[in-house]
Amino acid sequence: MFSKIISLALIGLCASTTALADQMGPNGDKFYEEAAHFENACKADPCSGSYSRVIVYDQKAKLNKLSAATKDTLKKVAFDQAQIWGDTILEGDYYASGRTRLDQVVAFYKDQDLVGYKIQYSEKAWYTGDCEFDGSRASLKSCQEGRIVEGSYVSSDTLTYFSDEERYAEFSFAQE
Numbered sequence: 001m002f003s004k005i006i007s008l009a010l011i012g013l014c015a016s017t018t019a020l021a022d023q024m025g026p027n028g029d030k031f032y033e034e035a036a037h038f039e040n041a042c043k044a045d046p047c048s049g050s051y052s053r054v055i056v057y058d059q060k061a062k063l064n065k066l067s068a069a070t071k072d073t074l075k076k077v078a079f080d081q082a083q084i085w086g087d088t089i090l091e092g093d094y095y096a097s098g099r100t101r102l103d104q105v106v107a108f109y110k111d112q113d114l115v116g117y118k119i120q121y122s123e124k125a126w127y128t129g130d131c132e133f134d135g136s137r138a139s140l141k142s143c144q145e146g147r148i149v150e151g152s153y154v155s156s157d158t159l160t161y162f163s164d165e166e167r168y169a170e171f172s173f174a175q176e
Contacts, residue, residue: 023080025159032162034115035153038108039166050111053118057105066105073158075102078121081152081163085123089148089169093129095140096148103149117154118164122147125171146173 041051056065057074064071079100090096104120124147126133131143148171151164 022162023160024162025155025157028155028160031116031153031155031160034110035118035162038110038115038118042108051108052112053106053108055104056107056117057102059101059103070158071102071105074105074117074119074154075100077152077154077158077161078102078119081150081161082121082123082148082169084163085148085150085169089171093127094148094171095126095128095133095143097124099123114156116156118151119154120149120151122149127171127173144173146171148172 038047038051038053041047041049042053047053054065055063057063057071066074082096082100085096100121100123102119102121106118108115108118124145126140126143126145128140128143131139133139133143148169150169151166152161153164154161
């Protein structure tokens with residue numbers, strides 16, 4: 001009986017931790033606060049106070065001011081963050097390709113010091129609520145195509161990251 005309780009508790013713990021892709025590294029709480037201050041200071045352009053922001057990567061504009069190592073690390077964070085979609089948006093009427101794309105990276109600063117990055121990432125996806133989707137990729141041809149898009153904050157050391165509470169995963173239909 002006791003071993004059953006322990007087993008159930010461990011299963012519950014594993015299930016709850018796999019449903020949360022966010023990661024808190026050293027000084028994670030401080031970074032969380034800085035991200036909130038940045039978001040408030042940069043509601044309008046230009047940012048107020050001692051905060052500033054610069055777009056350092058934009059996939060559509062083919063802009064890349066990131067080192068290869070930083071870009072690769074941010075792509076890995078984006079992929080990690082997208083894994084939560086299996087327990088959220090993909091439980092609804094959506095199917096995603098599984099290939100996470102880093103769309104945009106905004107570096108944000110306080111007093112000229114890099115605090116972190118605000119990243120946007122997405123995956124090609126289909127809305128399956130109005131089509132004859134049977135679980136096969138071939139049946140997706142009759143479904144509306146779009147992208148699942150989400151944003152996250154990543155600390156400058158990339159050890160802390162969390163979903164943007166104002167930009168949880170959402171589906172956007174493809175532009176015709």
